Amino acid sequence: MNRFMLFIHKTGSPPWFYNFSGKLLPWTWGVFLVLLVAGLYLGLVKAPPDYLQGESARIMYIHVPSAYMSMMIYALMAVMGVIGLVWHVRMAEIMMISSAPIGAIFTAIALATGSLWGRPTWGTYWVWDARLTSELVLLFLYLGVIGLYAAYDEPRKAARAAALLALVGVVNLPIIHYSVTWWNTLHQPPSLTSEGSAIHPSMLVPLLIMVVAWKFFYISNLLVRTRLRLIEQDQRKRWVHHILSGADR
Amino acid sequence: MHPTRKRRLIGVLVILAGVAIAASITLVSLQQNMLFFVSPSDIEEQNLPVGREFRLGGLVTPGSVSRADDGLMVQFEINDGVDSVTVKFDGILPDLFREGQGVIARGQLESHEVFVAHEVLAKHDENYMPPEVADALEEKGMHVVPSSGEREG
Numbered sequence: 001m002n003r004f005m006l007f008i009h010k011t012g013s014p015p016w017f018y019n020f021s022g023k024l025l026p027w028t029w030g031v032f033l034v035l036l037v038a039g040l041y042l043g044l045v046k047a048p049p050d051y052l053q054g055e056s057a058r059i060m061y062i063h064v065p066s067a068y069m070s071m072m073i074y075a076l077m078a079v080m081g082v083i084g085l086v087w088h089v090r091m092a093e094i095m096m097i098s099s100a101p102i103g104a105i106f107t108a109i110a111l112a113t114g115s116l117w118g119r120p121t122w123g124t125y126w127v128w129d130a131r132l133t134s135e136l137v138l139l140f141l142y143l144g145v146i147g148l149y150a151a152y153d154e155p156r157k158a159a160r161a162a163a164l165l166a167l168v169g170v171v172n173l174p175i176i177h178y179s180v181t182w183w184n185t186l187h188q189p190p191s192l193t194s195e196g197s198a199i200h201p202s203m204l205v206p207l208l209i210m211v212v213a214w215k216f217f218y219i220s221n222l223l224v225r226t227r228l229r230l231i232e233q234d235q236r237k238r239w240v241h242h243i244l245s246g247a248d249r
Numbered sequence: 250m251h252p253t254r255k256r257r258l259i260g261v262l263v264i265l266a267g268v269a270i271a272a273s274i275t276l277v278s279l280q281q282n283m284l285f286f287v288s289p290s291d292i293e294e295q296n297l298p299v300g301r302e303f304r305l306g307g308l309v310t311p312g313s314v315s316r317a318d319d320g321l322m323v324q325f326e327i328n329d330g331v332d333s334v335t336v337k338f339d340g341i342l343p344d345l346f347r348e349g350q351g352v353i354a355r356g357q358l359e360s361h362e363v364f365v366a367h368e369v370l371a372k373h374d375e376n377y378m379p380p381e382v383a384d385a386l387e388e389k390g391m392h393v394v395p396s397s398g399e400r401e402g
């Protein structure tokens with residue numbers, strides 16, 4: 001067995017995952033904090049205001065990374081859901097359901113900050129255009145996944161039902177992404193594309209730092225939530241007793 | 250691959266394909282309704298009747314804005330490079346409203362050339378730049394006033 005497959009199989013073992021993630025966490029939180037401070041300082045203090053929008057353009061440093069994360073986490077949730085559905089890997093199921101609240105919060109942040117930006121820029125807090133509506137649908141999908149999971153007593157069954165909903169909701173992701181190019185919307189087309197950036201470098205650097213910072217927040221928060229869920233589900237198992245009695249860590 | 254896992258994987262793919270097909274059919278059939286606004290040349294094309302509520306989007310024609318001496322009444326022209334429509338609006342315009350700016354007005358046609366709006370929104374484009382850069386571009390004679398909504402047609 002090569003080293004990669006060995007790593008995948010080890011990750012599937014709760015005690016190994018618990019120990020490994022415990023060692024990883026200080027580093028991921030640390031990187032997140034450094035990037036957060038750097039990104040916020042550069043974005044909110046150092047970066048210039050926009051020539052048209054003025055200071056309200058700074059909302060972008062929170063809004064854009066949050067919107068990215070809302071979609072990325074959903075995609076990852078669906079992938080972990082499929083791994084759970086097809087291979088019945090318990091760790092994938094637990095990580096899937098642990099991702100849902102993080103994704104829901106990023107979606108809510110993207111909607112709220114977008115709304116606060118829309119008032120001074122567009123002249124309205126909300127419009128029912130294709131981009132805004134599909135992002136709102138994403139929030140409801142997250143809440144649906146969380147709710148469906150909570151409706152079952154048995155965690156493995158709950159995960160399978162939630163994974164199915166996560167899978168069906170994937171169809172919304174391309175709709176969100178392409179809504180601004182398929183239809184005319186109030187929301188502008190993307191500033192960052194594979195062809196380049198329509199954002200001046202002085203604003204682009206803090207934005208990219210924040211994008212990476214949010215990814216580290218997701219990793220850290222996901223590990224914490226997954227560990228808690230493992231302890232909770234396995235509370236009668238010996239490895240948990242071993243850890244809780246303080247034998248190591 | 251184990252036969253049961255293979256069967257489950259096929260099941261997952263069938264669900265994905267089914268949902269994707271259903272969503273595409275729905276979106277294609279809703280094409281017209283998914284459009285947030287119509288452009289001035291669409292009015293002629295779609296034969297939009299006088300008195301029906303819709304959103305009109307395009308660029309504010311430079312030099313067309315005129316304000317009433319008393320009150321908030323403002324009149325301007327929206328164009329899409331082909332046709333233009335006169336818009337009347339009695340209210341507060343968004344801060345980003347200016348000549349050359351992309352705007353979306355909600356209201357109805359009063360006659361075939363005049364649109365009465367009860368809400369005007371400014372459309373922002375994807376460009377972000379510091380004021381100095383915008384000034385420098387302007388000095389070089391480059392057009393920096395946004396032209397949003399035109400890129401994707």
